[in-house]
Amino acid sequence: MREWVRLAKVLTDETRIRMLKLLLERDICVCEMQEIFPLSESQVSRNLKMLADAGFLKRWREGKCAVYIADRVNSDGLCKALLDLLADSFNDDEVVCRDRERLQEVVAQQVRVRNK
Numbered sequence: 001m002r003e004w005v006r007l008a009k010v011l012t013d014e015t016r017i018r019m020l021k022l023l024l025e026r027d028i029c030v031c032e033m034q035e036i037f038p039l040s041e042s043q044v045s046r047n048l049k050m051l052a053d054a055g056f057l058k059r060w061r062e063g064k065c066a067v068y069i070a071d072r073v074n075s076d077g078l079c080k081a082l083l084d085l086l087a088d089s090f091n092d093d094e095v096v097c098r099d100r101e102r103l104q105e106v107v108a109q110q111v112r113v114r115n116k
Contacts, residue, residue, distance in 0.1 A: 003078055010054040015039070016047050017086070018099050020056055020070060024087050027069040028103070029062065035106040036099060055079040065112055 011017060015037060022028060022036070033044045048068050051057045056079055058071040072083050090096045 007054055007078060007082065010050050010056070011082070013047070016051055018096065019047060020051055020083075021086060021090060021096055022099055022103055023051075023057060023068055023070040024072070024083065025100070026103075026107075027067050029065040029067045029112045031065060032103070032106045032111050035109075035111050036102045056083060062112070067112075 011020075019028075019033060019037070028036075030041060030044050030048065033039075033048070034041055037044065039047075045066070048057065048059075048066075052059050052068065055076055056070060057068045058074065059066060059068050061067070070083055072080060072087075
């Protein structure tokens with residue numbers, strides 16, 4: 001039960017859920033997330049760290065960039081089940097669609113390449 005409570009606390013923030021939804025689609029670095037969400041670098045990093053510490057994400061470095069992606073392979077059973085549920089949820093949500101569009105713009109602008 002403690003694991004449920006811990007994961008539920010991480011998922012109580014709409015921004016973290018929106019970030020996780022995008023990270024189910026592709027890897028995203030902190031600087032790209034900053035372009036998508038109106039947050040400081042430290043706020044973005046803190047949210048991503050919470051998701052990673054909970055077991056939802058894997059992380060690596062590309063030059064100066066910290067890059068994250070949803071870890072549907074190595075996550076424990078509960079995290080994997082929640083990731084699978086999220087992957088099938090909110091796909092037509094207006095905010096999620098805007099986040100996806102913004103991600104496409106950020107990728108096209110090569111924000112990650114400029115910040116390496």
